[in-house]
Amino acid sequence: MEPIDFWEPTEETVDNFSELQSLLEEVFAKGPKRGRTFAWRGQLNAEWPLTSSLYRRLKLALERNPEERDLYNFEGKILANVHRWGLHMSKTQGRLSVLNQLATMQHYGAPTRMIDVSFNPWIGIWFAVEQRFDNGNVLYVNEDARVFAIDVTDSLINANDQYRSWEDELKRPWRVGHPWSKSCSPDEGGDKEQYLEWCTKPFAWRPAHFDNRIAAQNGGFVLGGAPLSYGPGNRPNQWPRDGGGYWTMDEVRDSTSISVHPNRLKSKGRVSSSAVYSIRIRAAAKEKIRKRLQTLFGYEHRTLYPDFAGFAQFGTAKIKNL
Template sequence: MNHITSIHPDQGFVWRGQTDARWGLHSSLYRLLMDTTGSPPSESELNTAEARLLRMARTEWRLDGIPALQLFAQMQHVGAPTRLLDVTYNPLIAAWFAVARDTSADDLPARLLAFTAGEPLQLNSNWNGNTPRWHRLHDTSARRAVNWGTGYGRKIWRPPALHGRIPAQNAAFILDGVPIDAVDAAPGEGRGRSMWAADEVRRFSSVPMRLAHLREGRLPTKAPVFTYVIAPDAKVEIRNQLEQRFGHRFATIYADLEGLAEYLEKWPEVLT
């Protein structure tokens, strides 16, 4: 982490940790639709699902009067599916998520991702409406015109403290459209090709991104992301350091009664 910030000292980053390095970079709503249909959803399908989710929340759960993005943020932090991708401004918190106790992934490599932060999204009149702004973009040409789904218009939103977990996790969200362009492939990947097609990109990521290399002197302009792989046998030591030395543990990451309930559901043996 110090290496990346020393190479790009003037660049801000947001971070994400995943306990299984094989996982794609998928938002919870994108993954739900992909698991249901067996194929990556289009932008239109994602918009349709979001409209249904908003309608259900406002009419059946009586959550009317809350702007769409703020409602999505509250949903995200209690486990409801949204297109928002969780990230944090604190790399140690992201590292904790990467090495957190997970019986299904304890023996697998983890992954830490670093995204360039860019200009933060502000909840102005364009972004704080009851209907998501991107729902007005009805075709690929309209999306491309405003860089929604191209990677050049990636938004990083640091939401207000709408839920206790947001400040506890120093949370932010990546917001962008479903990828509509091909991206560079790393040398030797994909049967020698130099590009991944857009439909291939959508299988491993719900937002545009370009894998960057630390050796690059200049950052690519198109949604760069750096990744670090954490070996399975390093997870316990890193987790112990984060919890004992830096104070990042389940109780501080999920600092609410729902978090206590989740903890007891996962590890009921602590009460016996």
Template sequence: MSFFEGKVLGKGNQPRRWLHSEEYESPVSIFKGYEVAVTSISDLWNSMKKIQDVHDSRLLWRGQSNHEWGLHSSLFRVLRDQKYGGRFSAEVHDQLRDQKIDLKDRYPSENDLQDAESEILRQSRTGWRLDSLSAMEIFARIQHRGGPTRLIDFSFNPLIALWFAVSDSSQDEIDARLFCLALKGPVANSEQADVRLDSDWGGYEPKWHQWESDDDRRANDWGTGSLRRFWVPPIYDSRMLAQNSVFVIDGVPISGKQIQSSFHIMGAPQNRNWKMADLLSAGSLYLKFYEPGVENKTTSRNFASTYTLRIPAKEKPGLRAQLETWFGYDAAAIYPDVDGLRQNLAQLFLT
């Protein structure tokens, strides 16, 4: 029985529909007010310095070859595909937006991700005999073989993130994007941002499955955007070390008027804020953006700062060449294993 079944709802008590804001067109609508263009290594260096100057802790970097893509975990995307009948389509999504269809059921919830993770672990341990591994180790192995998990690949090295943003020559006609995450909001949290495979996080079941309600999750900074938990996994293969890999792990954003009021639409009247449908289209974790050199200091809105840099399409070939000749970053350096060689040869003989 649903919560609303059997209840008489007046007009003012109708459940709120998840619709996009009038200003929303794509995830870029949320990014563009804060993005900075990177046309050279010097531009990246200058932006990186501005960001690092206002943060004492390390920063996490991710590059994506298409600037229009949101920042989502692979498991979030897979479950979203299911809710769109097998494959998410921006065109279908736009049609639903224009028809003002409630989009809440089109986005996976935290419970959806946890149910999927339980099934992933069950199959991994029964069919694939990974019963001796912790939940985190299983997820890490699946992630690095392209399977769906809530882990999101980042790097401590901004140059490696830049390489991932510009390395795919088939995407040279479209701008690329870098994301940079600070680790904590302005209110210090007693828990460390880095996750370790100890008795707390290295158990048979995922730690976050213990947090069954939104209140539990808020109390543990899960899905609130205030703590960027990251995990430096064991070196299962050489590419993890070569890429200076780190996984970001967080819960699906918890919705609420108080949180949404922090996401003002730049250039809009004061009371115009991005809605949950907008925010989830941009990321499967909260992304509170600031311009390089600025950080969140609002203790009542304890968001860890996020930054984004946009790379014009025309600059990709030049940046690719600089990364290889100046720093030695090419496919062999980033994927220094036989599987990387296989992938490179497959692309070589298919083109």
């Protein structure tokens, strides 16, 4: 089983900008018109899973899908090293909250459980069709791209009274895997229901515009615990297959590091609070869509990566190295 097998049954496919625009209207009909909020994630290759950098690297190291306990423990080691390096302090802000530490690490390429998103659908789409280079060569020209629209209505940290304090927490507000177990860290324990919620819904954070890139990209992050098969109240948390039955937990974790549930855009059924909608963009359409976005909105590397790090990555990307 490959991640694309997980996403294909509910995806919608587009071959041009007009079809893409029509599908976005479907999302808007389920979203803002119903008071729902979406986070948008564009990926250059439709075959990729929806996973964080920490999850991917741990999977390689462990040679299996990470569980939440793996993520939590390794994340703790990374944060401890951030403190040893003295990077948890800011000259202007004082001590950084955990979320701000993780966001800064994410910005500079360190592995975190955060997944980059935009709260602007067109920017999310641009990231699916942008040009990436390797030693002067353009990558993923012949691969289809994918855009995820993740429903974060009930779990946007900034907009939810239950989670808003997370922005200022100096310790991680999420809890280690199975915190009621004696084998887990007692200093940051938590109740079972809180842990089960963390592992059965996607959370989103729209940070303050602490740098130009976050502002330009209308950027934010989606995060959460490794998916579990049951949630608060021991209610089942399952992923139905087309034709009957359910995806196994290992198959789900092969495909996503957060607990999101693929839904069909054109379905008339109830919208689930952890729904994710998937749009596949054919490889042949990527260039025309990219050029249309540049014409309409001015989106290009220069405007969406407006810093020296962005220039170093993309300003001279077409020049080959020795």
